[in-house]
Amino acid sequence: MADMLLSDALLRWYRSHARALPWRAQPGEAPPDAYRVWLSEIMLQQTTVAAVKPYFSAFTERWPTVEALAAAANAEIMAAWAGLGYYARARNLHACARAIVSDHDGKFPETEAELRTLPGIGAYTGAAIAAIAFGKSATVVDANVERVIARLHAIETPLPKARPAIRAIAESLTPEIHAGDFAQAMMDLGATICTARNPDCQRCPLQGACLAFRTDDPGRFPIKAPKKAKPVRRGTAYWIERNETVLLVRHPERGMLGGMRALPSTGWREASPGPADAPAGIDWTRYGTVSHVFTHFALELEVVGGRALTDEDHQGEWWPIATIEEAGLPTLFAKAVALVGAQRENDQ
């Protein structure tokens, strides 16, 4: 019963404090199209609202329906996703759209269990779509919910070990109706008040129920296991020009930057790549080094360039340099291109 009071208090708060977001209906309004809910949830995985906004707008304008997205060329979708990161999401996005069209008559299934069978939809996203788009009583647990609950109960067990207990509490709090608003309220609370750093407890609608608030440092929760240090890896990328075009390759589907266009490079899987065997027959110019930090390692990428004497011996796409922005390069290689562009500017 106390749990019901808590969820009611949160829903009341949400009715007057919900953030207005492009993919969201205001509390009480009809839910948005499942396509838009799904698209936004995939984009928002481990990604900030600010970063998602322009991509959501671009995708929905270009592909207004799941049928349109399913019919698009994969390379177009990958290029449109460039810069957002976690590129497996874009591959799964397309696979999911095609499955919806071919196996589900163009309509998203309404239950968590069915949603979870689709590519790219896991525990969080399945529950979020079921609750937000279809009004199901599904329990949504993301990093915001974990943080809010860890503080409400002052959970001393570190993440990720505390996950099962946190989920159980989240399930006990989930209301039978308005579960979608409840989920979004928890996430808004976590994003605007119960923030990771410097929580603003004075404005919190759950202050009276929060055990962490009674401690001298509510922001200490959730406790987290220590992180591993990021190793530094090194590699070399090649800017190979010929007739106002530059050679691009495409990364294999699996692995880093899977499916994305890229400059040819030595790769950087190993700690030290050893002597780089650059493509032969080219007089190389050094452009400099790009520093880039990935999830589990940092990369120092040396960028060298030169002119190919022939287009033989080079596998890939010769892309017009004037429209290189449209190639959809991931940020790492966009940085390398910017480095080259700045140098070429000086040479003019």
Added chain:
DNA sequence: AAATCGTGGCA
């Protein structure tokens, strides 16, 4: 089940 997979903002 621990590792892998991007990026930008913020303190």
Added chain:
DNA sequence: TTGCCAAGATT
């Protein structure tokens, strides 16, 4: 500047 962090999924 450096580390932390974000509406996680997949294997």
